[in-house]
Amino acid sequence: MPPVNLAASPFDVVVIGAGAAGLYCAGLAGQRGLRVLVIDHAARVAEKIRISGGGRCNFTNRDVTPANFLSANPHFCRSALARHTPGHFIELLQRHRIAFHEKHKGQLFCDGSSEQVIQTLLAECATGQVVRWQPCAVHAIRHGGAGFELDTACGAVGASQLVVACGGLSIPKIGATDFGLQVARQFGHQIVETRPALVPLTFALTDWAPFSALAGLSLSARVATGNAGARGLFEDGLLFTHRGLSGPAILQISSYCTPGTPLEIDLAPGHDLAAELIEAKRSSRRTLVNELAQRLPRRLAEIWIADHSGAHQPLPALRDRDFTAIAQQLHKWLLTPSGTEGYRKAEVMRGGVDTRQLNSTSMQSTLQPGLHFIGEVVDVTGWLGGYNFQWAWSSAAACAFALQPGRRAAH
Numbered sequence: 001m002p003p004v005n006l007a008a009s010p011f012d013v014v015v016i017g018a019g020a021a022g023l024y025c026a027g028l029a030g031q032r033g034l035r036v037l038v039i040d041h042a043a044r045v046a047e048k049i050r051i052s053g054g055g056r057c058n059f060t061n062r063d064v065t066p067a068n069f070l071s072a073n074p075h076f077c078r079s080a081l082a083r084h085t086p087g088h089f090i091e092l093l094q095r096h097r098i099a100f101h102e103k104h105k106g107q108l109f110c111d112g113s114s115e116q117v118i119q120t121l122l123a124e125c126a127t128g129q130v131v132r133w134q135p136c137a138v139h140a141i142r143h144g145g146a147g148f149e150l151d152t153a154c155g156a157v158g159a160s161q162l163v164v165a166c167g168g169l170s171i172p173k174i175g176a177t178d179f180g181l182q183v184a185r186q187f188g189h190q191i192v193e194t195r196p197a198l199v200p201l202t203f204a205l206t207d208w209a210p211f212s213a214l215a216g217l218s219l220s221a222r223v224a225t226g227n228a229g230a231r232g233l234f235e236d237g238l239l240f241t242h243r244g245l246s247g248p249a250i251l252q253i254s255s256y257c258t259p260g261t262p263l264e265i266d267l268a269p270g271h272d273l274a275a276e277l278i279e280a281k282r283s284s285r286r287t288l289v290n291e292l293a294q295r296l297p298r299r300l301a302e303i304w305i306a307d308h309s310g311a312h313q314p315l316p317a318l319r320d321r322d323f324t325a326i327a328q329q330l331h332k333w334l335l336t337p338s339g340t341e342g343y344r345k346a347e348v349m350r351g352g353v354d355t356r357q358l359n360s361t362s363m364q365s366t367l368q369p370g371l372h373f374i375g376e377v378v379d380v381t382g383w384l385g386g387y388n389f390q391w392a393w394s395s396a397a398a399c400a401f402a403l404q405p406g407r408r409a410a411h
């Protein structure tokens with residue numbers, strides 16, 4: 001491709017990625033008077049918004065604090081989250097008359113569909129006169145001293161400022177790529193090791209064989225892992241699958257899992273099973289399995305004590321120490337995942353562009369002036385529950401307000 005005449009470029013900024021963060025940043029920057037071009041290789045905009053929240057987009061959470069995010073640099077997200085809060089995005093949806101509701105633990109969902117969030121972002125881009133090239137692959141990026149030159153499938157283009165909003169690696173079949181990480185590496189950035197997060201966990205076939213018959217069963221559980229430095233603890237739904245465990249509590253804890261470290265699962269949170277069984281023995285002649293089935297799903301109770309000689313004996317025939325041992329195993333089930341269902345099923349990517357080389361108020365690279373990274377490509381990973389979109393909105397806004405309007409590339 002011939003060199004781009006950056007001084008004559010019709011754009012102040014090129015945003016790569018027409019997803020959550022890219023569209024939000026483009027709309028805000030365009031409305032500040034910047035001339036913005038958004039480029040995306042996929043045929044449709046914001047596919048992840050479309051499939052999010054079961055089609056209703058859990059677009060934020062009422063209660064957002066830095067403690068809801070994981071990063072090698074935990075303080076990095078503070079400034080952006082404090083300056084652009086859930087209230088800002090809620091106000092935007094209200095202005096567009098999008099109805100929403102709170103479902104569980106502060107999670108906000110559209111009453112209608114995720115498409116409403118996409119249409120809102122596109123309308124904001126239209127107000128900001130944002131130009132979008134899509135589908136359009138970016139073949140190469142150069143920094144010519146005056147700005148960024150891009151070779152794309154739609155021709156060469158350039159601008160003094162470049163925003164990388166290419167998202168993470170999860171769900172490659174709808175357009176996820178490692179392009180954002182490649183751009184970061186090209187400009188000398190470190191990458192914090194990436195792996196699937198908010199993802200179902202799998203276990204070795206032999207460990208899982210006794211439980212595979214429970215596939216489809218769900219219950220409320222408390223799940224913990226990690227050490228004092230990065231310990232996760234969640235109480236929420238847990239779902240047995242053919243290959244392992246899923247459900248909100250497991251998706252949450254998956255972000256904290258490290259290879260070889262066991263999970264501690266309490267299958268009867270809120271109960272003191274030893275005390276309850278010992279107490280029940282005084283007045284009940286139920287069998288052990290029937291008594292456990294008062295407190296746990298029956299299928300789980302049956303499988304859990306299938307090999308116990310007293311499973312079908314009445315409670316008075318059993319010793320207190322039998323109850324204590326069974327209770328201990330149910331309150332502290334220790335098992336070590338062998339893997340995850342991978343990026344095919346993961347909601348997000350952990351790790352990404354190392355925030356220690358980004359400015360936390362502008363998302364600008366400290367290595368390459370004019371280069372910015374926003375959204376999931378950055379090493380900030382939210383909990384399940386609307387936090388990842390909130391990071392997309394907050395990081396996008398921090399960037400959009402720091403971009404310089406009318407900044408032409410120098411000759």
Ligand SMILES: Cc1cc2nc3c(=O)[nH]c(=O)nc-3n(C[C@H](O)[C@H](O)[C@H](O)COP(=O)(O)OP(=O)(O)OC[C@H]3O[C@@H](n4cnc5c(N)ncnc54)[C@H](O)[C@@H]3O)c2cc1C
Nearest residue numbers: 017019020021041052053058167175179375376386388389
């Ligand atoms: C099934 C599922 C459900 C989810 N539900 C929720 C939810 O309810 N709430 C929540 O908070 N989070 C949810 N998430 C996570 C959330 O979708 C992401 O964290 C969020 O979309 C990240 O925004 P982003 O703009 O950084 O990336 P994305 O929204 O993924 O956008 C990245 C864009 O970059 C484009 N791109 C990629 N590579 C290239 C390239 N080489 N060239 C040009 N363009 C490229 C992609 O096509 C895409 O349009 C969910 C994720 C999944 C997979």
